[in-house]
Amino acid sequence: MAKYGILIDYDFCTGCHTCEVACQQEHNYPVGLNGIKVTEYEYQLANGKVKIDYMPFLTDLCDLCMSRQAEGERPSCVKHCQTACMKFGLTTDLTAEAATRPRAALHTHVPK
Amino acid sequence: MGKIDVYPTTAWSAGTGCHGGCGQNLHVQDGKLVKIEGNEDHPWNQGRSCPRALALTQYMYHENRITQPLIRVGERGSGKFEPISWDEALDYCEEKMGGIRDEYGAESVIFVQGTGRDIGGPITFLAYSYGSPNWVQLGLSGHSCYTPRLGAMKTTLGEFAVADCSQFLEKRYEDPEWEAPEYIIVWGQNPPNGCPDGFYGPWIVDCMQRGSKIISVDPRNTWMSTRAEYHLQIRPGTDGALALGMVNIIIEEELYDKDFVEKWVAGFEDVKKRAAEYPVDKVSAITEIPADDIRAAARAYANAKQAAIQWGVPVDMCPDGTAVAHAISCLWTITGNIDIPGGQVIAKPAFGVTAYPFTSEELADLYGKDLVERMNEKRIGADQYPMYKHFRGWAQPDVTIEQMETGDPYPIKGAWIQTANVIGGQAARAKFHYDAMKKLDFVAVIDLFHNPTTMALADIILPAATFPEKNSFRSWWTPMDSIKKRVQVGECRSDWEINFELAKRFNPEGLKRWDTVIDYFDERMEPSGMTFDELEAKGGWAMSPEGPGRPYRRHEKGQLRADGKPGFNTPSGKVELYNKSFEEWGMDPLPFYTEPAQSEASTPELFKKHPLVMITGARSNLFFHSEHRQVPWLREKEPDPTVEIHPDTAKEYNIYDGEWVHLENDMGHIKRKAKISLKVKPNHIQTLHGWFMPEAEGAEPNLFNVWDFQVNQIIPGPQNSKSGFGGGQYKTTLVRLAKIKEDA
Numbered sequence: 001m002a003k004y005g006i007l008i009d010y011d012f013c014t015g016c017h018t019c020e021v022a023c024q025q026e027h028n029y030p031v032g033l034n035g036i037k038v039t040e041y042e043y044q045l046a047n048g049k050v051k052i053d054y055m056p057f058l059t060d061l062c063d064l065c066m067s068r069q070a071e072g073e074r075p076s077c078v079k080h081c082q083t084a085c086m087k088f089g090l091t092t093d094l095t096a097e098a099a100t101r102p103r104a105a106l107h108t109h110v111p112k
Numbered sequence: 113m114g115k116i117d118v119y120p121t122t123a124w125s126a127g128t129g130c131h132g133g134c135g136q137n138l139h140v141q142d143g144k145l146v147k148i149e150g151n152e153d154h155p156w157n158q159g160r161s162c163p164r165a166l167a168l169t170q171y172m173y174h175e176n177r178i179t180q181p182l183i184r185v186g187e188r189g190s191g192k193f194e195p196i197s198w199d200e201a202l203d204y205c206e207e208k209m210g211g212i213r214d215e216y217g218a219e220s221v222i223f224v225q226g227t228g229r230d231i232g233g234p235i236t237f238l239a240y241s242y243g244s245p246n247w248v249q250l251g252l253s254g255h256s257c258y259t260p261r262l263g264a265m266k267t268t269l270g271e272f273a274v275a276d277c278s279q280f281l282e283k284r285y286e287d288p289e290w291e292a293p294e295y296i297i298v299w300g301q302n303p304p305n306g307c308p309d310g311f312y313g314p315w316i317v318d319c320m321q322r323g324s325k326i327i328s329v330d331p332r333n334t335w336m337s338t339r340a341e342y343h344l345q346i347r348p349g350t351d352g353a354l355a356l357g358m359v360n361i362i363i364e365e366e367l368y369d370k371d372f373v374e375k376w377v378a379g380f381e382d383v384k385k386r387a388a389e390y391p392v393d394k395v396s397a398i399t400e401i402p403a404d405d406i407r408a409a410a411r412a413y414a415n416a417k418q419a420a421i422q423w424g425v426p427v428d429m430c431p432d433g434t435a436v437a438h439a440i441s442c443l444w445t446i447t448g449n450i451d452i453p454g455g456q457v458i459a460k461p462a463f464g465v466t467a468y469p470f471t472s473e474e475l476a477d478l479y480g481k482d483l484v485e486r487m488n489e490k491r492i493g494a495d496q497y498p499m500y501k502h503f504r505g506w507a508q509p510d511v512t513i514e515q516m517e518t519g520d521p522y523p524i525k526g527a528w529i530q531t532a533n534v535i536g537g538q539a540a541r542a543k544f545h546y547d548a549m550k551k552l553d554f555v556a557v558i559d560l561f562h563n564p565t566t567m568a569l570a571d572i573i574l575p576a577a578t579f580p581e582k583n584s585f586r587s588w589w590t591p592m593d594s595i596k597k598r599v600q601v602g603e604c605r606s607d608w609e610i611n612f613e614l615a616k617r618f619n620p621e622g623l624k625r626w627d628t629v630i631d632y633f634d635e636r637m638e639p640s641g642m643t644f645d646e647l648e649a650k651g652g653w654a655m656s657p658e659g660p661g662r663p664y665r666r667h668e669k670g671q672l673r674a675d676g677k678p679g680f681n682t683p684s685g686k687v688e689l690y691n692k693s694f695e696e697w698g699m700d701p702l703p704f705y706t707e708p709a710q711s712e713a714s715t716p717e718l719f720k721k722h723p724l725v726m727i728t729g730a731r732s733n734l735f736f737h738s739e740h741r742q743v744p745w746l747r748e749k750e751p752d753p754t755v756e757i758h759p760d761t762a763k764e765y766n767i768y769d770g771e772w773v774h775l776e777n778d779m780g781h782i783k784r785k786a787k788i789s790l791k792v793k794p795n796h797i798q799t800l801h802g803w804f805m806p807e808a809e810g811a812e813p814n815l816f817n818v819w820d821f822q823v824n825q826i827i828p829g830p831q832n833s834k835s836g837f838g839g840g841q842y843k844t845t846l847v848r849l850a851k852i853k854e855d856a
Contacts, residue, residue, distance in 0.1 A: 012317060014304035014335045016733045017749050021163040024745050025147060031748045042333075042790045049343075050333040050790045080150055080161040082304065082733075083317040 002108035004064055006078060007094040008056060011103040012085035015040055015054035019077035019086070026065060026076040035062035036077050055105065056086075063111040064088070116141045120151045120652050122593035124586050125229040125531070126560055126607075127171060127578030128164045129736030130307055132229065133157075133588075135653065136165055138580050138598050145169055145580050145599050154653060155284055155591065156312055163733050167745040172578050172601055174742060176806065177560055179602020182573040188550065189568055191811030198603065204572055205528075206617050208554040209242060212525045218243030219490040220525040221554070222512060224250040226532035226737065227257055228309075230584060233468035234611040235530055236505075240479040241619035245491040246524075248507040250532065251539025253830055253840035255509055256428040258309050260838040263503050264437035267693040269458075270681030271672065272589075273441075273450060275420035276457035277315035280590050280663050282655050285322060289664065292322040293454040294416035295341075297409075299329045299440060300351060301424030302336050306731030308424065310459070310588045316422055327409045329354065331727060332756075332798060333791045342409040345793065347400040348725055349430050349708035349844040355439035356705060357395030358410040360387035362446060367414035369448030376448075376667065376680065379690025379702075383442055386702040398705070414447050418454035425729065426843055431706035431831055433838020434499070438691065439703035445687045450667075457663050458672070462592035462656050463640035467585070478622045490522075497836025498697030510830035513541075516548040526554035529565060530576075530607060536564035536804045536818045537738040540827040540840055543780075543819075558610060561742060564818040567810045575604045582606030585633050585644060590661075591653040592637070594644055699834045708844035709831040715846070722777050722846035724761070727798040728823050729842045738802030753803040753821050755784035757849070758794040762786065765849045774850040775799065779826040781850065797849070799823055801842070 015038050023035040038056045045051055056077070065075035073079065078086040087094065091108050098104045117140050124132030135154020139147035148168045152159035164171075171177075181201035186192030196204075212220050223239035223246060225231045239247045249255055265272050275296060281287040296319060303313035320326065320339070328340035329351065337343045346354055362368050363384050373380050396403040413419050421444055423437075430436040449455035469475055476484045488494050492515055493508025494501040500508050516524045527549065532538065539545040549555065549569050557570040566573055577597075581604055584595040597606075608629045616623050626632040633644045640647070640654065647654060656662050660671045670678045679685025683692070695701040712719040734746040741747055755775060757767060767773055769788040774781040775797065784799055792798050803821035810816050819825065826847065831839040 011339070012321065014314075014317065016304055017163045018161060018166065018733070020749065021166040021745050022161070025166045025169070031744045044790065049338070051338045052333060052335055052791070054335065076149075079152075079159055080166065082160050082162060082314045083321075084158075084160065 002091050002110050004089065005091040005094050005106050005108040006058065006075070007087045007089070007098055007104055007106050009085040009101050009104045010053070010055050012083045013038070013054040013056060014083055016082050018080050018082050019056050022076040022080040023062070026068070027061070029061065033061055035059055058107050058109050060112050062109060064109055066111065114142045116146065119596070119598050120153070121580060121598070122154070122586055122595050122652065123165055124579055124584065124595060125231070126576055127168050127580065128162070129739045130164070130229070131309060132586065133307065133310065133312060133593070134161065134165065136161065140598050143599055145172060153651065155282055155655070156279070158284070160314065163746055163749070164736060164740060167743050168578070168580070170743045170745055171740070172580070174561070176562065176742060177601070178562065178573060178575040179604055180575060181603070184571050188571070189812035191567055193573065198605070201572055201574060202614055202617070205556055205614060209526060212554060213243060216523055216525055219246055219486065220523055222246040222248055222250065222507065222524055222527050224248055224527055224529040224532050224534060226538060229531065230467070230586070231531045231607060234607040236468055238528065238611040238615045240475065240483055241615035241623065243483060243618070245483070245487040245505070246507040246512065247505060248492070248509050248512050249538065250509050250512060251534045251537070251542070251545050252509050253540040253827070254428075254433065254832050254836070254838045255506055256433055256838050256840035256842070257425050258428060259504055259506070260428040260433035260835070261423065261437040263434050263499055263835070263837055264441055266503070267691050268438065268441060268445070268688050269450070271458045271460070273444070273456035274311060274459045274589070275316070275422040276454055276663070277319055279312070279315065280457055280655065285318065289453060291418055291454040292319050293324045293418055293420040295327055295413050295419040296324050297327040297329065297413060297419070297421045298336055298340070299421055299423040300426030301422060302330070302334045302731065303422060304335060305733055308731075311422070325412075327413060331793065331796055342405055342412065344401045344405055344409055347398070348426070348727055348796070349711070350399045350705070351427055351430050352432065352436040352439050352703065352705035353390060353395050353398040354401065354406065355436065355443060356387050356390040356703060357392055357406055358413070359383065359439065359442050359446065360390050361392060361407055361410040362414045362443070363387060365411070367411060368446040372448030373446055376686050377445055378684050378686040378688045380446065382690045382702055383446070386704070390705070413443065418452055419447070419449055420455055428838050429729070429840050429842050431708055431839045432704065432833035432835070434833065434835045435700065435703050435706070436838070442689055442703060445689060450687070451663065451665055453664055458666060459589040460656070460661050462587040462590045462654070463661060465587040465592055465637050465639050467587065467636060479619065480622065493836055497832070498699065499835040499837055502693070502697060508836050510832060513545055513548055516552070525552060527552055528556050529569070530558040533559070533563040533565045533738045535568050535815070536822055537802055538824065540824050540842065541829045542822050542825040544829070558607065560604075561806065562810050563738065563806070564804050564815040564822075567815050568812065574610055575602065576610070577601070577604040577606040582608065583629060583633070583644070584608060585637065585647070591655040592640055592647065593653045594648040596648050596652070706833070709841060710828070710844060710846045718846055722848045723795065724847050724849065725796045726775060726845050726847045727792070727796055727843050728801045728827070730798065730800060732800060735802065738804065741804070742806040752785045753783070753800060754787040755797050755799040756787050756789040756792045757797055758790070758792050759788050760794045761797070761849070762788045765851070767849060767851065772852055774852055775823070775826065775847045776850050777826050777845065777847045779828065782823050782826060783820045783852070797847070
């Protein structure tokens with residue numbers, strides 16, 4: 001099924017939008033279309049402290065940068081991520097790696 | 113379609129607009145940039161990039177980019193310009209500027225830049241060749257950007273220092289010499305959002321991934337502060353009190369590095385005495401930070417084996433910013449966190465190469481002795497502010513605009529504005545600047561797009577090049593990079609080329625030894641033993657070898673002083689916390705705290721009327737200051753100018769999320785879209801600066817709707833300390849919120 005995926009150590013996602021613009025440049029997507037989108041959530045913990053989390057997710061417009069893979073390149077979002085919190089690979093490998101991270105999300109993805 | 117060639121280069125300013133340093137690969141096809149990618153072989157960013165770099169093709173080839181020199185043909189502000197040739201444009205500038213020099217003296221033309229980046233070389237080259245000492249970040253009240261910090265460091269340490277994120281080592285985090293800071297105090301900055309002052313913001317996150325813990329000094333909740341071990345949620349502008357309070361705790365509890373202090377610090381007892389005036393309860397009351405948190409953070413920092421401080425522009429924007437920087441530098445000094453792995457690393461330009469000359473000897477050689485004499489005699493503000501005379505060759509911005517208005521002691525008749533959108537950008541009291549500058553006889557603006565400044569003021573506009581379109585080099589701080597021209601857009605020219613040609617017209621004798629800008633670069637780069645082409649052939653970057661330019665413990669090895677003796681590059685060889693230069697210049701030799709000019713304590717009546725502290729000037733990955741609003745991929749992510757309002761405050765003012773509101777004070781009001789957010793405390797609001805609407809009408813009176821959105825029109829003017837550096841009220845101005853009344 002989902003052979004490849006992107007592991008996101010999302011505790012280190014700072015919401016910088018680099019992945020989004022990387023995707024748009026790579027695919028020449030116009031405004032309004034994107035293969036990846038970052039969401040933000042602000043909330044208060046029980047002790048009153050504020051927390052801010054970001055999470056990128058992949059859309060149906062993501063093709064895992066197949067044409068880059070053919071040239072041995074990582075997907076553009078993964079390569080350019082400013083905090084290097086994204087990793088592309090086989091879902092089997094990434095599953096093992098995810099288990100070593102306290103806050104990570106594995107996005108399996110089968111390009112449409 | 114031809115084949116795609118890939119050229120490594122370094123991103124520096126126009127295009128990304130930033131302070132730069134990233135290695136980027138340009139993908140060029142048929143003479144056009146078709147794609148840009150991070151360069152994985154460059155030690156700075158190791159392949160990473162940012163939204164502004166990745167959207168570069170939309171910026172460079174934007175339909176509204178100015179690609180030919182333009183001369184104004186209608187009234188000033190009419191927006192009527194016509195293309196002319198470069199020769200005609202430069203002839204025009206030469207004639208107008210020559211005329212002002214003959215009639216009033218060269219000092220009557222000011223040379224205006226925005227934030228530093230790569231403009232210092234080209235703009236001083238032209239200003240000094242023309243004969244004017246007046247080089248200024250016009251509008252930036254108190255020159256409140258990095259210069260206060262630089263001044264405090266140079267006069268105490270004899271050097272500059274930055275947080276050590278391994279940036280001076282080729283192998284970076286893999287270099288066995290480097291150790292991650294145990295703690296990093298991130299003081300007034302949100303590093304993932306930008307790359308200030310020769311520093312790549314995400315390096316702090318890299319360190320966190322390698323174990324560094326964070327102490328965040330920030331009035332807001334940010335990604336960084338919410339991951340900090342200690343978040344000191346400071347009242348804006350009170351950083352000096354916090355720093356002195358932490359110094360006091362560290363000394364009182366004897367947590368300082370006694371060996372280092374004994375061997376390498378002068379004035380420790382004086383600082384101890386001064387800091388004792390700031391007991392933690394008093395500091396807690398001033399800063400609104402719980403005393404226990406201040407104690408815990410001070411102890412954590414001092415007890416760490418190695419710890420670093422990464423500071424931001426809010427330090428400079430405190431009243432007496434120079435004194436605040438001095439106070440913070442005491443922290444790393446008394447804890448011995450200098451020149452060690454994972455502490456403050458001494459930062460020197462790569463190979464000792466500087467883009468332009470600083471010393472009086474070099475200046476006299478290029479521009480004549482007369483210019484050097486006039487630097488201090490005629491430079492605006494040098495007679496009032498000792499640091500302008502002794503530390504750095506700027507004219508004082510607040511005094512400059514006053515003088516433009518009064519003509520005293522001499523008239524200002526012209527402005528050469530390059531890399532600065534004064535009216536839509538940095539100018540506190542923006543309308544006062546607009547009114548004063550409208551009266552100038554001659555205004556040249558060098559830019560890439562129309563903005564409120566080109567529209568309101570320009571007689572002539574010269575189109576500047578982005579970094580893929582220009583030859584340049586960079587040595588701030590490391591590595592040394594070559595930037596080689598790979599494409600041409602329209603008739604755009606680099607700032608270097610434009611200024612080089614015009615400077616030669618004014619100063620043919622002084623500059624005759626260089627035919628091209630590359631000749632000049634080669635001469636500047638001589639200390640490296642490489643020419644521009646040789647550096648380019650090596651891949652475009654190189655780091656300083658073992659010696660004064662490479663860490664660590666250079667003060668012990670005798671690598672910092674001209675006499676080769678161990679010690680720091682100060683008269684005593686020690687870090688002189690008792691600042692003798694300041695004393696000599698009539699300033700306080702020890703750090704101190706000043707209450708913000710507007711606050712509940714200093715202006716209680718005003719506070720009753722305007723009870724919210726407005727924080728401005730944060731960084732965005734999408735926009736560099738007032739730039740990039742016309743780039744579709746960027747604007748899409750943040751289409752509207754917003755103001756962050758705490759939910760309780762929104763309730764009090766009956767404001768809903770997404771409602772357009774006014775922020776107002778006695779200077780006027782601006783429009784913002786309410787964003788109800790936990791990022792700010794109830795008594796603060798936060799909004800981004802630099803907003804105008806490039807899609808709106810540019811001609812007067814609209815000026816791209818700048819007066820609806822320019823937040824700096826409600827930022828008051830000077831609150832200059834004795835130094836003349838620091839105190840721009842960009843983070844401490846009092847305002848209130850108001851609902852926008854619909855027209856009946």
